[in-house]
Amino acid sequence: MRWWPGGAAGDLVRAVEVAGRIGARYADLERGSLAAFDGDTMIGYVKIRFKPSADEVHRVFLDGGVHPAHRRRGFGARLVEAGVAAAKVLHARHHPGRRLVVDVHRPGHIAGLAELMRSQGFEPVRYFRRMEHTLRDVSPVRARIEPWSQESDDDFRRVRNAAFEDHWGAVPMPTDLWRNKIVNQTFRPEISFLHREATGAAAGLLVTMSWDADTEATGIRDAHFMIVGTLREHRKRGFATALLAHALRAAAEQGYDRASLVVDPASPSGASGVFERAGFVPEARYIRWALET
Missing domain, CATH: 3.40.630.30 (Gcn5-related N-acetyltransferase (GNAT))
Incomplete structure (x- = not known):
C-alpha cells in the first residue's frame, strides 16, 4: 500500500461537486489530505478542513473513508492517525494560541466506526438526528x-x-x-x-x-x-x-x-x-x- 497527497470528497457526489469541495480555501490539500492506494487502486482517503476563525477552541474537521472491500485491515486507523497529525500541522499554522479539537461527524450505524474512533482516543460528544x-x-x-x-x-x-x-x-x-x-x-x-x-x-x-x-x-x-x-x-x-x-x-x-x-x-x-x-x-x-x- 502507498500513500499519496490528494484526497476526495465524501458521499455520492459528482466530479464537479468534488472539485468544489477539495478546492475549498480551508481544505489545504498540500498539508491536509492523503489518499491510500493498493497498487494503482485508491482504497481510502482523509481530508482535513480547518476553521477560518476560532474562539477558545479551534475545531478541525476530519473527513475520510475506506472502500468497503478493504475495511477491517487497519487502513482506517492509519488514515485517522495521519489525519490527526495533519490537523495538528494546520492548527499550528492558523490558530496556534487556541485549544485544538479534532472532530469526526458520521452516521451512528457504520459498522466498526465506534471501535475505530475509540481506539484512536476519540469520544462521542454530541448526537444529531436526521x-x-x-x-x-x-x-x-x-x-x-x-x-x-x-x-x-x-x-x-x-x-x-x-x-x-x-x-x-x-x-x-x-x-x-x-x-x-x-x-x-x-x-x-x-x-x-x-x-x-x-x-x-x-x-x-x-x-x-x-x-x-x-x-x-x-x-x-x-x-x-x-x-x-x-x-x-x-x-x-x-x-x-x-x-x-x-x-x-x-x-x-x-x-x-x-x-x-x-x-x-x-x-x-x-x-x-x-x-x-x-x-x-x-x-x-x-x-x-x-x-x-
Whole structure:
C-alpha cells in the first residue's frame, strides 16, 4: 500500500461537486489530505478542513473513508492517525494560541466506526438526528417570505451567522467560505428563503441543498434543508414554522420526493420540537466524535 497527497470528497457526489469541495480555501490539500492506494487502486482517503476563525477552541474537521472491500485491515486507523497529525500541522499554522479539537461527524450505524474512533482516543460528544418529511399534504402559508437572490445573498449569510451564535461548535462564516460551502453546485436557490419582519429586517432563513448523485443512486429526489435558523430575538414567534411550511410546499411543487434535515436535539433554539410539529420524523442518528489534543 502507498500513500499519496490528494484526497476526495465524501458521499455520492459528482466530479464537479468534488472539485468544489477539495478546492475549498480551508481544505489545504498540500498539508491536509492523503489518499491510500493498493497498487494503482485508491482504497481510502482523509481530508482535513480547518476553521477560518476560532474562539477558545479551534475545531478541525476530519473527513475520510475506506472502500468497503478493504475495511477491517487497519487502513482506517492509519488514515485517522495521519489525519490527526495533519490537523495538528494546520492548527499550528492558523490558530496556534487556541485549544485544538479534532472532530469526526458520521452516521451512528457504520459498522466498526465506534471501535475505530475509540481506539484512536476519540469520544462521542454530541448526537444529531436526521429527520425526513414525505412532502404529502403540505399547505401554502401566508408570511413575508422571499426567495434567495444575488441581492439578498449577504442577508442570508449575516442572518445565518447571527442565528447560530449560541449553537454548539458554530463560528461565523466569512463570504468566501459561504460561497464555497453553501452557494455552490448543490445549492437550490428556488427552495431557499428569507423571512422578514414587518419592518423589512431579515429575521430567519432556510437554505436547501440537493445532490444529483444521490438522486441517481437512490431514485429519490431529496430537498435537504441544510440551514434553518431564526435570530434569537425573533424565536418562538412562528418564523421557523412559516419558513418550513413555505419550503415544504415549494419542494413538493417542484417535484421533490421528500425533504430532510439534521438537527441537534440539544440546540437552545428548541429546533427538534419545531421540526416534529412540521411533520418531520427521525430516521437516523449521527455522532460527533472529538479528540482533544
